Structure formats: structure tokens, C-alpha cells
Amino acid sequence: MNNPNKKKFSDKVINRLTLYHCILTDYMLRNIEFISSPQIAALLKIDDSQVRKDISLLNNVGKCRVGYIARDLKENIEKTLGFEKPKDAFIIGAGNLGSALAKYDNFANYGLNVLALFDNSSLKVDTKINDKQVFHISKLPDLAEKLSVEIAIMTVPREFAQITADFLVKSNIKYIWNFTPTVLFVPNNIQVWNENLMGNFLQFTYQK
Amino acid sequence: MNNPNKKKFSDKVINRLTLYHCILTDYMLRNIEFISSPQIAALLKIDDSQVRKDISLLNNVGKCRVGYIARDLKENIEKTLGFEKPKDAFIIGAGNLGSALAKYDNFANYGLNVLALFDNSSLKVDTKINDKQVFHISKLPDLAEKLSVEIAIMTVPREFAQITADFLVKSNIKYIWNFTPTVLFVPNNIQVWNENLMGNFLQFTYQK
């Protein structure tokens, strides 16, 4: 009955939980002890019962008339979503976006460690970006194996997207976070997340 | 019956349509004339009837046994989602991410024109990034009014996120694309899209 391969939470729930986490981080900085579902709901402009349902999935209990203990809830989300089991990743493509993501130290707070970058330009190879070395792309298979890295953040120009994806798959990368405006063709055992920036933009500007 | 303020398409549909558009762009580059719903579905690992349902919303008709005319379908998506009516935007925060987005020329293909950047650092003010001028943030209200800009892409450090949002709202900005890991408190008439990068990352790495 309890299929261990089944995801525990839907994508929507995970997405909302990380937004609750952002709010809770802010509450911590402001030293506020309690948070209520209507407060969270108002900030995100969603229904308060939705917030309670999500939180109840974490087996987190609140106090009537008071709300939830902000610190506990924050830690509970971190534990549930695995922030404290860091995952290592490579950035493929040390251009503008790749560099920006390499400098985005917030990733580490959410359990994502960028170990290195890869590029094919000799201008970039052997430089450092935010203390992370840029290697030639040919070094990737070796380093991925040695460091057991399964996650690649792909920020190459669109014309190299598919060929790069093929190379990553051959190098035993299992997760590709695709920042190129391309849909990749990969085997079924590879997880791809299309960071569909324009789709997101249209979602919030279209007819509102 | 036909409420003109009602959105025609759900967020999910818009998101998928932009992914279909990515695929179609690739088909154009490869000079492939026809595309079928099972082909699209296989790339995105979704159901083919889902693809047909989405496409039928565009009043696009396909040919049995052949599929859809790739160029027509692409143009239909562009027309429907308004790629050809460009929208002007400002980038707020000329740091790494802001600069990367200013250099991301793909936005223009999707109807988003970045006119200028704003920052409060004198080191950045009056420089140019990809031919776009960086202005001091104090110039924003004037320029937003003169140029009728309603969209702001926010890439400031998290500690300045809320104060910046307040300032944008006062400056009559109506749409905030929020790249900071913060949930903003804004009036109900302001649209915010939280580009929740870590949420997206967790969605595709969590228990898969």
C-alpha cells in the first residue's frame, strides 16, 4: 500500500513549502515567534486552509488561537525537504547566467552545493568564479565519477543544448536543470527540469 | 457569459504552450514541416491527448495521420500568448543575476524588452550592460512614468527586497518578477511572480 518509490509530496506542495520557508526565514530575522495560516495565506494570496493542509502533511501541529512556532515549522520544512543533506552539482556553461548562478550563495542554504563549472572556452577554463574552478568540459566525466556528482545545471547557449545533454547523459549525470530555452531529448531515467523562464513570465503577465 | 477579464488559459496551459514553442523553434531550425502530438508528448514525457487538448484551445486544426503544420502552430502560439506585442520592463539590481538577465537576449523573442537597469551603487550607475543603461534607483519613478513601464524584474539582495518592492509600488509598477528568495508584501492590485528557484530545484530532485 505504501509504495516507497512514490513521491510523498506533489510538486505543488513542495513549491508552496519552499515559499513558506522564505516567509519563515524572514520571521526569524525579525524575531517573530509565531506564524498563523491566515498570515501566510495573505502574503501568498492563497486560501488559509490550503496552508493548513500543507503544514499538516509535515505532521506539524499548531496552537489554536496562536498559530505555529515559526522556528519549529522552518526546521520541519528543512528536514522534510532535505535541506540538510546537501546535494552536489556542476554548472555547465560559465557564461553570464552560469556565473550568476555560481555566485548565488543562497543555493547552499537549500542544500545545493555547486562544486565547479565547466566550459569549452579557453578564456574561461582555469579561472575561478566565486572560488569555484572552471574546468574544460572534457574533464567532466572523470570529475563526475570521482566526486559522485549526478546533478548538472545547464546554462549553455541554446545551439549546444542537446549535444551537451547527450554528453551529460553519457557522463552518468542523472538530473539536468535546464536553463536553456530548449526541450531536451533524454532517456527516461534522466530527470530534466526545464527552467522555463518565459513561460513563467507569461503566466503572470498574461491577461491579468 | 464571456467575461473579458477572465483569463483564457490556465497557468498550466500557458506553461506547456511555451514548451511546445521551444520544440517548434527547434523544428524550424531543422526545417521539419510537421509535428504530431505523440512527438511533443514524448519529449515532454506527458500524455499525447494532453497536447491535443492544449492545441485545440488555440483553434488550431491538425491533419489526421500527419499532425500539425509546425510553422503555423508556432505562429499561432506566438499570436495567442502575445509575443508580438512587446512589453517593456526594467531590471532592478545590476548585480550578477540582473546583469545576466540583461544579457539574455532570448527575452526579446518572447515579447519582453528590457529597457534599462537600476541600482544604488555609484560603481554601477552610468555603466552599460548589453547596451542598456544602468540608472540610479532614484530615477525610476520618473522614467517609469515617461516610458509607461509597468514591469520590474527584481534581482536585489534579499535584505532590500521588501523596501524595493514598496518603492516599486509607489512608482506605479504593476508587475514584479521577483528573483529574490523572499515573499513580498504588496497591495492586491500588484501582480508578483516569485521565481522560486529553490522550489523548482527541489521539485525535480525530491524523491525521484
Place this chain on the structure above:
DNA sequence: AATTAATTGTGATATTTTTCCCTATTATAC
């Protein structure tokens, strides 16, 4: 010309997600 197989379009069904609504609880005000 007949057959086969691939594809669209769509109604029906199933599933997922969200919202509604009510009860129990409890801090605060009176």
C-alpha cells in the same frame, strides 16, 4: 482498390487539487 496503421478531436471518466464549512480549542478582553 482494399487494407493497414497513425493521427486528430472529443466526450466520458478518473484523479488531483482547492475551497468550503464546521467543530474544538484557547488567548484575550471584559
Place this chain on the structure above:
DNA sequence: GTATAATAGGGAAAAATATCACAATTAATT
């Protein structure tokens, strides 16, 4: 102490979304 109002928790209903199933069409094959 009692009343009030805000909140959590959770079952039920509603809404949204995705999948299934199949008839109709048609290009390709025989």
C-alpha cells in the same frame, strides 16, 4: 469567571486537471 474572537484541524464538496477510449480521417502499403 465569562464572553469573544481567532485559530487549527479535518471531512465534504467543488473545481480543475489529466487520462482514457474510441470514432473519424487519411497517408502509406499491398
